Structures are given as structure tokens and as C-alpha cells.
Amino acid sequence: MFTNTFTQLYRLLAACLLAVALAACSQDAEMPDSSGDVEAEAGSEAADEAVADEAAAEPEPYVFDRPFVAPSPPLTDLVGRGEYLVEGIAGCGNCHSGRDETGELVEGLEYAGNFVIEEPIFTAYAPNITPDPETGIGNWTDEQIERAIREGIREDGTLMGPPMAFAYYQDISSTDMAAIIAYLRSVPAVNREVPESIINMELPPAWVEPVTEPVPDIPPSDRLAYGRYLTHTIGHCTQCHTPLAEESIGDFSRIGSGMNLYPAPFGFEWSALAANITQHETLGIGAWTDDEIKRAIVYGISRDGRELLPFMGYSYYEKVSDEDLDLIVEYVKTFPPSVAEAPVAEEH
Numbered sequence: 390m391f392t393n394t395f396t397q398l399y400r401l402l403a404a405c406l407l408a409v410a411l412a413a414c415s416q417d418a419e420m421p422d423s424s425g426d427v428e429a430e431a432g433s434e435a436a437d438e439a440v441a442d443e444a445a446a447e448p449e450p451y452v453f454d455r456p457f458v459a460p461s462p463p464l465t466d467l468v469g470r471g472e473y474l475v476e477g478i479a480g481c482g483n484c485h486s487g488r489d490e491t492g493e494l495v496e497g498l499e500y501a502g503n504f505v506i507e508e509p510i511f512t513a514y515a516p517n518i519t520p521d522p523e524t525g526i527g528n529w530t531d532e533q534i535e536r537a538i539r540e541g542i543r544e545d546g547t548l549m550g551p552p553m554a555f556a557y558y559q560d561i562s563s564t565d566m567a568a569i570i571a572y573l574r575s576v577p578a579v580n581r582e583v584p585e586s587i588i589n590m591e592l593p594p595a596w597v598e599p600v601t602e603p604v605p606d607i608p609p610s611d612r613l614a615y616g617r618y619l620t621h622t623i624g625h626c627t628q629c630h631t632p633l634a635e636e637s638i639g640d641f642s643r644i645g646s647g648m649n650l651y652p653a654p655f656g657f658e659w660s661a662l663a664a665n666i667t668q669h670e671t672l673g674i675g676a677w678t679d680d681e682i683k684r685a686i687v688y689g690i691s692r693d694g695r696e697l698l699p700f701m702g703y704s705y706y707e708k709v710s711d712e713d714l715d716l717i718v719e720y721v722k723t724f725p726p727s728v729a730e731a732p733v734a735e736e737h
């Protein structure tokens with residue numbers, strides 16, 4: 390039923406990403422996105438290049454090391470479980486917390502909004518989701534908050550625009566949803582007005598089918614299913630890391646192959662190009678060790694030692710427990726090798 394609208398919508402999105410990519414590429418050769426600049430820098434000094442090539446072929450063995458991170462509180466501790474998810478793998482604050490002009494998170498503005506992402510077809514402001522009754526969601530019922538997260542429907546019944554991951558969040562278990570809402574109600578209220586998002590595109594009639602039945606919990610003992618739940622449903626890693634398809638949210642036949650370009654997220658000056666995290670030996674992470682994958686997720690450092698752009702919510706993922714991080718890595722390693730076309734031209 391939504392297929393046609395989705396087709397239109399994602400054609401539009403894809404076209405828009407491509408247009409922005411080309412513009413960014415011709416105007417801004419400095420853009421520190423993934424591959425291009427690294428090569429350019431390495432190429433600037435011949436001596437370094439040989440060294441860099443060797444290093445890229447086989448980096449020093451790396452041992453992932455951090456203080457032990459305890460497992461999630463039990464599902465019965467709603468606020469504790471909610472905090473574990475929201476401050477960790479869900480990383481809601483990556484979009485919903487206040488940032489300064491340089492894109493850095495500002496203390497005291499947690500969940501108080503102002504993330505902005507500007508695209509030709511929309512300008513999205515992440516709203517204030519603190520319990521402030523005037524400018525936040527303090528007066529919303531649990532059902533209203535749940536519908537906003539799962540289905541992208543606002544308090545007044547209208548449909549939100551992109552880029553929140555409704556199609557992923559619709560499968561959050563009912564217990565975890567209650568936990569997330571309980572935690573949001575527990576954070577300090579901040580009175581802060583955020584502009585409304587501007588949407589210059591035709592929205593589909595709905596993002597997802599209405600969720601009318603309770604959504605069951607997935608037992609962590611089912612390692613692969615629970616790993617998928619953490620990575621895909623709550624972490625929406627696969628939203629950024631899967632190319633957009635014409636007829637659906639993402640082309641999951643190429644899950645993890647990345648290559649979505651995010652122009653100037655959070656007001657940063659650069660654009661971020663989502664990496665290929667499939668098992669492809671050279672273009673993906675097929676040759677990476679588990680420890681190297683963990684370092685990228687938690688510390689934002691690539692296999693070759695390069696610091697990754699801060700668009701991904703590393704500081705949140707740092708709070709993911711040792712157990713859950715293992716499951717995420719196990720699940721990510723199931724993405725079969727595949728490639729997506731980079732929207733960035735090859736010249737530089």
C-alpha cells in the first residue's frame with residue numbers, strides 16, 4: 390500500500406544525496422570524509438606512502454582494552470534498563486541533546502533538543518524530549534510518546550519527517566519501550582524552545598503499519614536474534630550503514646555496505662560517508678579482528694588508526710556492556726560481503 394509513496398520518497402532521497410555529494414565534492418576538496426582524503430594525504434609524501442601502504446596491509450596487532458562495563462540492569466528495573474539503552478546503544482542524545490556551534494554536546498542540555506540536519510527536502514530539528522511540560526514532552530501520555538518513537542506520529546496526530554529510525558524502533562520490545570519512556574521521564578526538565586522541522590517533500594501516509602500488539606522481549610541467550618535486536622532495532626546501525634533502496638527503507642540485500650552521505654551533520658563543516666561494514670575483505674571489515682571492530686564502535690578509531698568522524702555516537706556506545714558489545718560484533722560479522730556505489734566522485 391505504501392510502496393508507491395516509498396518509491397517516490399526514496400528516489401527523491403537518493404537523488405538528493407547524490408546531488409549534495411557531487412556539489413560537496415566539486416566545491417570542497419578539503420572534505421575529510423573517508424577514503425578520498427586519506428589517500429590524498431598518504432600520496433602527499435612518497436616516503437610516507439610506502440609506510441602507509443604497508444601499515445594498511447597489516448596493522449599492528451591491537452588488543453581492545455577498557456574498564457569492565459557491567460551488564461544491563463534487569464528488565465524489571467525500568468528506569469535502570471531505560472538509562473542503559475538510551476545512554477548506550479540507542480544513543481538518542483546523539484540527535485536529541487544540545488550542541489554548540491562546533492557540533493560538540495553541551496552539558497546541561499541533555500535531551501533538550503536542537504540537533505539540525507539540513508537537506509534540500511527537509512530541515513529537521515530534534516525536539517526537546519525532557520519532561521518540561523511547556524517545551525518538552527512532560528504533558529504527553531506514555532501512549533503518545535510510544536507512538537512518536539515507534540510510528541513517527543506527533544502528539545497532535547500529524548506525521549513526522551525523517552531521519553528518526555521509526556522503521557527500526559517499531560520492533561523495540563514493549564518492556565524496553567516502557568523502560569525508555571520511564572528513563573526519559575526521569576531526566577532533568579530543561580525549558581528550551583526548539584524550532585519545528587521544515588519538510589519540503591511529500592510524506593508517505595505512514596512510516597510503518599500501526600503497532601497494535603505488545604512486542605515480545607528477545608532472550609539474550611538467543612545470541613544472534615538478540616545481537617540483531619541491539620544492532621538493528623535499537624542501535625539502528627544498519628540505518629546509516631545500508632544503502633537506501635528505491636522501494637524500501639534500506640536495500641537489505643546489501644545490508645552493511647554503507648555509502649550513505651550525510652552532509653554537514655549537527656552543523657559540522659564536513660560530510661560523513663557511512664563505511665562499508667560487511668565482510669568484504671578490502672572494502673569492508675572482513676579482515677578486521679573483533680578487537681578492531683570494537684575499537685571502531687567504542688573509540689571511533691578505524692583499523693588503520695585513523696580517527697573516525699564524530700557523527701556516529703561513539704560516546705554512547707562506550708556504555709554498552711562487554712556482553713552486549715560481543716553480541717553486536719557477532720551480528721555485524723554476519724553481513725555478507727557486498728558493495729554499494731559511493732556517491733563521491735573518485736577524482737581527488
Ligand code: HEC
Pocket residue numbers: 479480481482483484485513514515516517518525526534537538543544548549550551552553554569586
Ligand atoms: C537521527 C536522529 C534521531 C535519533 C537517533 C532519535 N531521534 Fe527522536 N526525533 C528526531 C527528529 C528530527 C524528530 C522530529 C521530527 C519531526 O518533527 O519531523 C524526533 C522526534 C522525537 C520525538 C517526538 C517529540 C516531539 O516533540 O515531537 C520523540 C518522543 C523522540 N524523538 C524520542 C526519541 C528517542 C527515545 C530516541 C532513541 C531511542 C530518538 N528519539 C532517537 C531525531 C532523532
Ligand code: HEC
Pocket residue numbers: 422423620624625626627629630661662663664665666673674682685686690691692696697698700701702706717721
Ligand atoms: C548516524 C549514522 C551512523 C550510525 C547510527 C552508526 N554508524 Fe558506523 N559509521 C558511520 C559513519 C559516517 C562512519 C564513517 C566515519 C568516517 O569515515 O570517518 C562509520 C564508521 C563505522 C565503522 C568503521 C569502518 C571503517 O572502515 O573505518 C564501523 C566498524 C561502524 N561504523 C560500525 C557501526 C556499528 C556497529 C553501529 C551501531 C552500534 C554504527 N556503526 C552506527 C555512521 C553511523
